[in-house]
Amino acid sequence: MKKEEDFDANLTGDETKNEEGRPRWFKRIKKGILTPSSEKKETPEGLWAKCPECNYISTAADLKEAYYVCQKCDHHHRVGSSEYYEIIYDNNEYTELFENILSKDYLGFTDLKPYGKRLEDIWNKTDLKDSMRVATGKVDGQEIVIACMDFEFIGGSLGSVMGEKFSRAVDYCIEHKLPYMVISKSGGARMMESAFSLMQLAKTSGKLSQLSDAQLPYISMLTDPTFGGISASFGMLGDLNIAEPGALIGFAGPRVIKETIKKDLPAGFQRSEFLLEHGFLDFIVHRRSLKQKLAQVIRLFQS
Numbered sequence: 361m362k363k364e365e366d367f368d369a370n371l372t373g374d375e376t377k378n379e380e381g382r383p384r385w386f387k388r389i390k391k392g393i394l395t396p397s398s399e400k401k402e403t404p405e406g407l408w409a410k411c412p413e414c415n416y417i418s419t420a421a422d423l424k425e426a427y428y429v430c431q432k433c434d435h436h437h438r439v440g441s442s443e444y445y446e447i448i449y450d451n452n453e454y455t456e457l458f459e460n461i462l463s464k465d466y467l468g469f470t471d472l473k474p475y476g477k478r479l480e481d482i483w484n485k486t487d488l489k490d491s492m493r494v495a496t497g498k499v500d501g502q503e504i505v506i507a508c509m510d511f512e513f514i515g516g517s518l519g520s521v522m523g524e525k526f527s528r529a530v531d532y533c534i535e536h537k538l539p540y541m542v543i544s545k546s547g548g549a550r551m552m553e554s555a556f557s558l559m560q561l562a563k564t565s566g567k568l569s570q571l572s573d574a575q576l577p578y579i580s581m582l583t584d585p586t587f588g589g590i591s592a593s594f595g596m597l598g599d600l601n602i603a604e605p606g607a608l609i610g611f612a613g614p615r616v617i618k619e620t621i622k623k624d625l626p627a628g629f630q631r632s633e634f635l636l637e638h639g640f641l642d643f644i645v646h647r648r649s650l651k652q653k654l655a656q657v658i659r660l661f662q663s
Contacts, residue, residue, distance in 0.1 A: 411435050427647045436604045436647055438584060441493040441508035444543055448506065448651050454497030457505075458528050463490055463521045467554060475552040478514070488513045490521040491546070494529045496538070500655035502662075505533050508543040509590075517550035518589045523560030526594065530567040534574045539658055541579040544595045548588015561593040568597050577661040579654070582609050582632070582641075600642050600657065603632035609640075 409423045410416070413435035423430075427447055428437040446452045465476035482488065491513040496505045507529050509516040526542070533540045549557040571578055580598030582591075584607040591611050595601075603609060610617075610630040618625055628634045635641045645653045 409437070411437070429647055434605065436584065436606060438511060438545065440488075440510045440512060441495075441543075444508050445495055445497070445506070447647065448499055448654065449495070449497035450499065450501065454495040454506075457494045457496060457532060458525050459489055459493070461490065461521050461524055463519055463553075465552070466556060467552070469552040469554070471552070478552070482513055486512060490525070491516045491519065491550075492522040492525050494525050494532075496532070499651060499658065502655060502658045503536075504539045504541060504654075504658060505529055506541045506543065509545045511545045511547075514550060514552075515548075516544075516546035516590075517548065518546060518557055518560050518593075519550035519553045520556045520560065523563050526560075526564045527567045530571050533571060533576055537574075537576065539577045539579065539661060540571060541581060541654070542594060542598075543581045543583060544586045544590050545583045546586055546588065546590040548590065558589070561589050564594045565597060568594060572599075577658075579657065581645075582607055584608050587611065587613065596640070599661075601640065603635065603641050603644050605632060605644055605646060607632040609635055 406420055409418055409420050411418075411430040411433060414430065414433040416430055416432040418426075418431060423437065428439045428443060429435070430437065445454055463479055465474065465479070467475075469475040488510050491511075492507055492509050494505065494507045496503065498504070507526060509522075529540060532538070549560075551557070568578055577599050578597070579600045579602065580595055582595060582601065582603040584604065586595055586607065586609045588611060591609060595609075608614075608630055609632060612620075614625055614630050626634070632641060632644050636644055
């Protein structure tokens, strides 16, 4: 007796076909993924990074080694305070200041969700307490206080806590005779705090006048993006205003400006190179050269 799958050349017509109309020697391959679930291997998150500018894909380890700068198009990826401190401070050693100050929902503000709930969600998901961290450490052996913004915390928005940390950092610099640097990355004022947020523009600007009276240097570093209340206050008040390559810097965004004036904007409008050309910046510094350049600047101020 012949097996069903055997092919008999003597059979003709319908006898050579199975119930699906195919030759009896034809076997349908089972469709779909056949790998048992127990044998599947999931790729851990965070192993790869994609450049938002040129879509170049690199490993997270390679990107970190390149100071979070795309190796293909030189785009500076957005990074937070931890990454900047690691790049700048000697041996990644620093002491964080004023870390226990927390925002409060004084106004009971609600948009898509209550402001208080929004704060709690961020505190639970990240190790950030607010949109700015302040730390002191050494750059090539020279001590400096650096306040750095985290865009991950409500767009790096300027609120009452940021203003208070900024002010206390100035007081700390005056007390210990240290230079002060702020790394800005922000969408502007925090609307959930309304007037409390807007008051920080005057508060931070006033504190910088005290730093100036103490004859201590203030370096303002603008990164992508820096807008709104930041650029309207301490962002542009540095003894040195510097920026990273390609950073978008301004008050209102280019789309809003274009819609308002009904005209096309110049090429590269509001990019750091455009601002340097028009006198708003002192120089642009590549992230790979940041530590070396900063150490040189501190020495020049102290000489």
